[in-house]
Amino acid sequence: xxxxxxxxxxxxxxxxxxxxxxxxxxxxxxxxxxxxxxxxxxxxxxxxxxxxx
Amino acid sequence: xxxxxxxxxxxxxxxxxxxxxxxxxxxxxxxxxxxxxxxxxxxxxxxxxxxxxxxxxxxxxxxxxxxxxxxxxxxxxxxxxxxxxxxxxxxxxxxxxxxxxxxxxxxxxxxxxxxxxxxxxxxxxxxxxxxxxxxxxxxxxxxxxxxxxxxxxxxxxxxxxxxxxxxxxxxxxxxxxxxxxxxxxxxxxxxxxxxxxxxxxxxxxxxxxxxxxxxxxxxxxxxxxxxxxxxxxxxxxxxxxxxxxxxxxxx
Numbered sequence: 085x086x087x088x089x090x091x092x093x094x095x096x097x098x099x100x101x102x103x104x105x106x107x108x109x110x111x112x113x114x115x116x117x118x119x120x121x122x123x124x125x126x127x128x129x130x131x132x133x134x135x136x137x
Numbered sequence: 138x139x140x141x142x143x144x145x146x147x148x149x150x151x152x153x154x155x156x157x158x159x160x161x162x163x164x165x166x167x168x169x170x171x172x173x174x175x176x177x178x179x180x181x182x183x184x185x186x187x188x189x190x191x192x193x194x195x196x197x198x199x200x201x202x203x204x205x206x207x208x209x210x211x212x213x214x215x216x217x218x219x220x221x222x223x224x225x226x227x228x229x230x231x232x233x234x235x236x237x238x239x240x241x242x243x244x245x246x247x248x249x250x251x252x253x254x255x256x257x258x259x260x261x262x263x264x265x266x267x268x269x270x271x272x273x274x275x276x277x278x279x280x281x282x283x284x285x286x287x288x289x290x291x292x293x294x295x296x297x298x299x300x301x302x303x304x305x306x307x308x309x310x311x312x313x314x315x316x317x318x319x320x321x322x323x324x325x326x327x328x329x330x331x332x333x334x335x336x337x338x339x340x341x342x343x344x345x346x347x348x349x350x351x352x353x354x355x356x357x358x359x360x361x362x363x364x365x366x367x368x369x370x371x372x373x374x375x376x377x378x379x380x381x382x383x384x385x386x387x388x
Contacts, residue, residue, distance in 0.1 A: 086170040087236040091160075094175040094232030098182060098225045099156065102338065105221055106145075109345050116352040123359050 141344050148341045151334035155327070163327040172236040177327055179229030181335035182222045183252075187290055188339065189219030190259060194287035197280030209276035210350035212283055214343050216262050222339070223256045238303055247296040248304035255293055258286035270361060272354060 159177035166173035193215035200208040230249070231241040244250055262282050269275045297306050320328075 086165070087172040090172055090232045090236050091174055094229045095156070095160070095178055097228050097232075098178045099152070101221070101225060102152070106338075106342060106345075109342065109349065113345060113349045113352070116349055116356065119356050120352050123356065 141341065144337065144341045144344070148334070148338040151337050155330040155334040159327045159331055163323050166324070169237050172233055173324075175229050175233040177331045178335075179226055179233060180328060181332045182225035182229055184332060185335055185339045186219050186223035186226055186255070187294065188336075189215040189222060189343075190255070190283075190287055190290055191215075192343070193219060193259075193262075193283045194290075197283040200276050200280045204273065206272055206276060206354060207351070209272070209279065210347050210354065211343075212276075212279060213263075213266065213350050214346035216259050216283065218339065218342050218346060220256060220259050220263065223252065223259070227252060227256065234303075240303075243303055246302035246304055247300040248293065248302055251289060251293045251296050255286070255289045258289055262286055270357070272358065 155177075159174060163174075165171045193212045196208045196212035196215060199205070200212065227249075230252075235241050242249060262279060265282050266275055266279050269278070296302070297304050
């Protein structure tokens with residue numbers, strides 16, 4: 085294959101970048117979902133009648 | 138398995154299958170050699186850059202009309218993913234340009250320069266969004282910036298027809314060339330397969346980024362309300378007056 089270095093660099097960065105962005109996005113989503121769940125639980129515990137005023 | 142997860146699996150399989158075809162099964166171009174294979178990732182990336190920024194502009198118009206923050210979440214998803222794909226298109230173009238044109242980049246070329254400008258405009262859009270915490274103010278301002286930046290999309294696309302430069306005219310991109318492409322059938326099939334595979338992956342990324350934007354907005358709103366009530370309590374504690382109304386949003 086001619087110009088192998090350019091092909092590897094071109095394809096590698098694009099497919100690798102796509103995979104890295106997808107992975108990062110899933111990680112950000114998991115962190116945000118965990119934070120959202122924590123906030124909801126906190127709000128529920130404050131709203132519950134057992135919670136000290 | 139939910140629909141979005143299934144879509145992710147389909148996207149992965151489609152990208153892997155189309156990549157194997159484009160890299161190993163389709164013959165090399167007679168004139169450009171194997172470097173032409175870079176086109177199979179460069180063209181889909183450029184198309185998805187346009188599509189993403191187009192979605193951002195349309196969602197911006199939708200937000201200005203309906204004032205619905207879900208449309209702002211679509212707009213930010215489009216902008217972020219568009220920046221990624223436009224950067225990929227520029228990188229792919231550079232890796233193809235060096236062996237074929239003899240240069241990585243040429244500022245005199247209108248397509249290259251207007252694409253770099255498009256990337257800079259939407260990077261600016263993403264930075265601009267960080268200037269304010271108020272979700273509606275941010276969405277409205279970003280919608281206007283997104284619409285102004287979108288003016289560059291047709292300029293990028295038609296630059297190869299309006300001005301002379303290194304970049305060639307579309308092979309299948311213009312309406313008259315869709316049915317009569319200037320490339321061999323196998324090349325067109327490989328290119329269309331990659332475009333479809335990347336578009337499925339783009340759809341999955343857009344859904345996930347939209348979901349993230351919605352959750353981030355909820356967390357941000359919770360933090361904002363928390364800061365307001367903390368400020369209200371501080372004012373009440375210092376003045377001894379209960380039910381202070383002076384502390385409002387943005388305080």
